[in-house]
Amino acid sequence: MSLAANAVKLLHVVGARPNFPKLAPVHRAGVAAGVEQVVVHTGQHYDDAMSSNFFRDLGIAAPEVNLAVGSDSHAVQTARIMERIEPVFREQRPDWIAVYGDVNSTMAAAIVASKLGLRVAHVEAGLRSFDRSMPEEINRLVTDRLANLLLTPSRDADVLLRAEGEPAEEIAFVGNVMIDSLFFALPAARATGYRAKLGIGDSAVIVTLHRPSNVDDPARIRAIAAALAEIAKSRPVIFPAHPRTQQRLREGHVDMGNVRILEPVGYLEMLDLVEHAHAVVTDSGGLQEETTALGVPCLTVRENTERPITITEGTNKLVPDPERLVGELASIRRSDVTPRPEGWDGKAGARVIRELTNRP
Numbered sequence: 001m002s003l004a005a006n007a008v009k010l011l012h013v014v015g016a017r018p019n020f021p022k023l024a025p026v027h028r029a030g031v032a033a034g035v036e037q038v039v040v041h042t043g044q045h046y047d048d049a050m051s052s053n054f055f056r057d058l059g060i061a062a063p064e065v066n067l068a069v070g071s072d073s074h075a076v077q078t079a080r081i082m083e084r085i086e087p088v089f090r091e092q093r094p095d096w097i098a099v100y101g102d103v104n105s106t107m108a109a110a111i112v113a114s115k116l117g118l119r120v121a122h123v124e125a126g127l128r129s130f131d132r133s134m135p136e137e138i139n140r141l142v143t144d145r146l147a148n149l150l151l152t153p154s155r156d157a158d159v160l161l162r163a164e165g166e167p168a169e170e171i172a173f174v175g176n177v178m179i180d181s182l183f184f185a186l187p188a189a190r191a192t193g194y195r196a197k198l199g200i201g202d203s204a205v206i207v208t209l210h211r212p213s214n215v216d217d218p219a220r221i222r223a224i225a226a227a228l229a230e231i232a233k234s235r236p237v238i239f240p241a242h243p244r245t246q247q248r249l250r251e252g253h254v255d256m257g258n259v260r261i262l263e264p265v266g267y268l269e270m271l272d273l274v275e276h277a278h279a280v281v282t283d284s285g286g287l288q289e290e291t292t293a294l295g296v297p298c299l300t301v302r303e304n305t306e307r308p309i310t311i312t313e314g315t316n317k318l319v320p321d322p323e324r325l326v327g328e329l330a331s332i333r334r335s336d337v338t339p340r341p342e343g344w345d346g347k348a349g350a351r352v353i354r355e356l357t358n359r360p
């Protein structure tokens, strides 16, 4: 354990479900390096199934601070995070504030930290969908512009950030922290026996959908539901649904046929489902990466992706038109070779800590 590592105080900000598997490996590596750490949870997600269950499944302690901001419009939620996090930053005065991914909590924390003159490290920097109708794209742009250290999951992100004018010394390729969590949790995921509990083999299609562009438009969610119901005539289709999606399905009285809609499942249960899936149909960013790392075919119901490496080197395919889902699924052939993009090796969390402790 080096003196320099001990000298660094690191404050992590997380808020929503996809942040937690990114935090876990960095926090664990920080513990191993003797770094002083504080975790602040904004409370953007608050249901056990969306939040505390993930801390349990990922083996991380409960956050030291919870701001309990809850759900609201983007402006109100962002403002509330900013208002409540400022006194925490003032009191803690960390050497680095680590923010993760692209949720509202990420951007809100980056703005407040920058104005207090505190240094921000963005884990998962340099991803772009080039689609500003996605709230996450706005969050990525603002966070990357403000961050003092841009920690990237893939080399294409470095190239993009340089093209946007970021100085080379503020960019560090560390690889994909999300995949650290995946490798860490696979044995426990298999031990859940969740797939067996649901009575499915390896022919199932696992579905997640929650993006406003898919679920908030009644005609679009109906079209996607019709395709899934068609697929469910010939193989199990399992759909753990985000609270927003459940609400939209209820409001629209959407008919899903034989599709099995579940409550959101835990991180371990989801991994058990995905590892042995015939294919995944999703609009989630994280699942595009997890399916690539597991070699499972993924059909992404979106026009674009901020994670192009999952297409060029992985198993992902964009299928923006729901009417094409049935045909695409029928033509899927699973490769024997599991893709392994550079830095998706289970050691990204340690590289994040190395970068931070090298800049005390």
Ligand code: UD1
Residues within 6 Å of the ligand: 016, 017, 018, 044, 045, 046, 047, 050, 051, 071, 072, 102, 103, 104, 105, 135, 136, 210, 242, 243, 244
């Ligand atoms: C957020 C992130 C999105 C991420 C997603 C993963 C932003 C802009 N969006 O979207 O990038 O992919 O999380 O889940 O930060 N709700 C609950 N319980 C909860 C949390 C939310 O019931 O614990 C319901 C509420 O009705 C709420 C809705 O879900 O209004 C949306 O939640 P919100 O956090 O605003 O955005 P997400 O759609 O979850």
